Amino acid sequence: DGGITQSPKYLFRKEGQNVTLSCEQNLNHDAMYWYRQDPGQGLRLIYYSQIVNDFQKGDIAEGYSVSREKKESFPLTVTSAQKNPTAFYLCASSIATGQETQYFGPGTRLLVL
Amino acid sequence: SQQGEEDPQALSIQEGENATMNCSYKTSINNLQWYRQNSGRGLVHLILIRSNEREKHSGRLRVTLDTSKKSSSLLITASRAADTASYFCATVSWGKLQFGAGTQVVVTP
Numbered sequence: 656d657g658g659i660t661q662s663p664k665y666l667f668r669k670e671g672q673n674v675t676l677s678c679e680q681n682l683n684h685d686a687m688y689w690y691r692q693d694p695g696q697g698l699r700l701i702y703y704s705q706i707v708n709d710f711q712k713g714d715i716a717e718g719y720s721v722s723r724e725k726k727e728s729f730p731l732t733v734t735s736a737q738k739n740p741t742a743f744y745l746c747a748s749s750i751a752t753g754q755e756t757q758y759f760g761p762g763t764r765l766l767v768l
Numbered sequence: 769s770q771q772g773e774e775d776p777q778a779l780s781i782q783e784g785e786n787a788t789m790n791c792s793y794k795t796s797i798n799n800l801q802w803y804r805q806n807s808g809r810g811l812v813h814l815i816l817i818r819s820n821e822r823e824k825h826s827g828r829l830r831v832t833l834d835t836s837k838k839s840s841s842l843l844i845t846a847s848r849a850a851d852t853a854s855y856f857c858a859t860v861s862w863g864k865l866q867f868g869a870g871t872q873v874v875v876t877p
Contacts, residue, residue, distance in 0.1 A: 661810075695869070696869050696870075697772075697856055697867035697868050697869045697870055698811075698856070698867040699867075700864060700865075700866075703864070713864075743808075745810055745811065747810075747811075752864070756801065756813045756816060757811075757865060758813070759803075759810035759811040759812070760810050761809055762808070762809065762810050764808075
């Protein structure tokens with residue numbers, strides 16, 4: 656059963672706390688992405704990775720960090736420096752960066768307590 | 769920054785009617801993609817049209833691309849209640865997807 660999974664579905668963050676969102680894919684894709692979606696808006700790119708041990712900042716990387724130690728996994732940490740973290744976070748993967756279709760996970764909704 | 773902009777922002781139609789939404793973009797592109805998002809879910813890829821193509825079909829979907837006008841349209845024919853979702857265009861340039869804000873489509877039985 657191939658696909659891309661994200662956990663948890665809902666995540667609550669306290670003031671000053673770092674939280675990590677999980678993203679796993681078994682599609683054997685090289686490229687992975689993290690997007691942020693605010694209500695009524697499109698997706699904005701946070702970080703992307705073209706290959707293991709490599710990642711690049713997207714349009715809104717401040718306050719976020721990522722790692723890519725395994726091909727299957729691309730976790731996103733929302734740090735305390737991100738002052739407005741409440742949003743819907745979507746992970747995606749594609750065969751390679753460039754022109755290919757992206758496959759999306761079900762998303763994680765992050766809420767601030 | 770958002771490359772694509774969809775129009776209209778929202779669309780309400782009855783089952784059986786056609787739904788048309790448009791996407792305009794600013795810079796040259798490699799290809800343009802359309803995605804669907806059901807409420808609170810991830811995006812699902814619908815169709816990809818390359819910059820050298822003018823029209824593409826997939827089931828009840830028809831996509832056109834006019835690179836001279838920097839615009840694309842998505843037509844859903846004979847709509848169903850299950851087509852209720854937000855639809856996003858995404859342009860590919862410099863190896864990255866850039867999404868518009870989407871068109872919210874509601875299909876009533």
